[in-house]
Amino acid sequence: xxxxxxxxxxxxxxxxxxxxxxxxxxxxxxxxxxxxxxxxxxxxxxxxxxxxxxxxxxxxxxxxxxxxxxxxxxxxxxxxxxxxxxxxxxxxxxxxxxxxxxxxxxxxxxxxxxxxxxxxxxxxxxxxxxxxxxxxxxxxxxxxxxxxxxxxxxxxxxxxxxxxxxxxxxxxxxxxxxxxxxxxxxxxxxxxxxxxxxxxxxxxxxxxxxxxxxxxxxxxxxxxxxxxxxxxxxxxxxxxxxxxxxxxxxxxxxxxxxxxxxxxxxxxxxxxxxxxxxxxxxxxxxx
Ligand code: DHB
Numbered sequence: 623x624x625x626x627x628x629x630x631x632x633x634x635x636x637x638x639x640x641x642x643x644x645x646x647x648x649x650x651x652x653x654x655x656x657x658x659x660x661x662x663x664x665x666x667x668x669x670x671x672x673x674x675x676x677x678x679x680x681x682x683x684x685x686x687x688x689x690x691x692x693x694x695x696x697x698x699x700x701x702x703x704x705x706x707x708x709x710x711x712x713x714x715x716x717x718x719x720x721x722x723x724x725x726x727x728x729x730x731x732x733x734x735x736x737x738x739x740x741x742x743x744x745x746x747x748x749x750x751x752x753x754x755x756x757x758x759x760x761x762x763x764x765x766x767x768x769x770x771x772x773x774x775x776x777x778x779x780x781x782x783x784x785x786x787x788x789x790x791x792x793x794x795x796x797x798x799x800x801x802x803x804x805x806x807x808x809x810x811x812x813x814x815x816x817x818x819x820x821x822x823x824x825x826x827x828x829x830x831x832x833x834x835x836x837x838x839x840x841x842x843x844x845x846x847x848x849x850x851x852x853x854x855x856x857x858x859x860x861x862x863x864x865x866x867x868x869x870x871x872x873x874x875x876x877x878x879x880x881x882x883x884x885x886x887x888x889x890x891x892x893x894x895x896x897x898x899x900x901x902x903x904x905x906x907x908x909x
Contacts, residue, residue, distance in 0.1 A: 627887040629864045630779035630807035632715050632741045636661035638905050641868050641891035642719035649705050656712030659902040663709050667721035667746040672698035676832035687841020688892040689820050691751040691832040699731040706738045715741035721749055732775040743776050748785035750816030750838045759785040766799050773805030781808035786815050786847045793854035810866040811851045814838025841892035845870025849883045856884025874908025
């Protein structure tokens with residue numbers, strides 16, 4: 623079966639790739655993605671300086687999915703700017719995820735990374751795990767302001783990674799904002815469901831350490847939220863903006879459901895962390 627996909631004019635040999643954050647922090651991890659059957663190499667969201675991230679334990683998995691509060695551990699964009707050109711040898715698209723603690727961080731990362739020409743840049747408006755920093759994607763004016771400037775800095779196709787929204791009014795106001803800004807060429811939906819809490823009743827404590835135990839939920843339990851967001855944004859844009867569906871994919875059938883809702887390609891997070899790179903082969907085999 624032909625599993626190739628096209629996102630904003632970029633052809634992916636197959637439609638299944640890693641989600642930003644999953645096994646994509648170090649050069650070795652990025653190269654392993656290159657050698658795997660992933661359809662693209664997506665980097666960890668990068669900030670100006672390298673970060674070790676939040677204190678451990680910061681990731682917890684359970685039968686329904688995962689809870690994380692990694693805190694943006696990454697090598698810093700200068701390191702990724704050096705690594706990205708060498709990843710081209712794997713013959714698949716490279717998608718750079720950029721993030722920041724301030725607006726200026728985004729601009730600086732965008733400029734440095736755009737200069738090394740990844741195939742696509744995914745602007746992460748939805749990191750839920752920075753103490754004291756709200757997710758930009760929940761502030762429509764701030765998102766608009768940021769994207770208005772980024773679209774003039776970034777010349778490769780630019781997409782946005784959005785947090786989940788839970789109300790049709792929010793779906794349509796975010797979509798209208800993106801349409802008004804222009805220059806957004808694809809959507810990645812959704813980031814983790816922010817600020818969930820899991821309690822261990824035996825130990826009488828929370829299961830991860832940062833932020834008093836609050837963290838982003840991923841995996842099976844978020845699939846209905848992911849599908850709803852893919853569907854809502856697809857209905858607004860009617861196919862004018864390709865959507866990369868992310869959230870709750872564990873089987874080929876889950877991928878099919880994302881595609882039925884409007885996704886052109888998909889990303890895997892929790893299942894990739896838990897199962898390893900062979901998840902790409904298994905999922906492709908299940909389609
Ligand atoms: C982290 C988590 C996210 O969901 C995200 O979009 C970016 C970073 C993190 O905690 O590292």
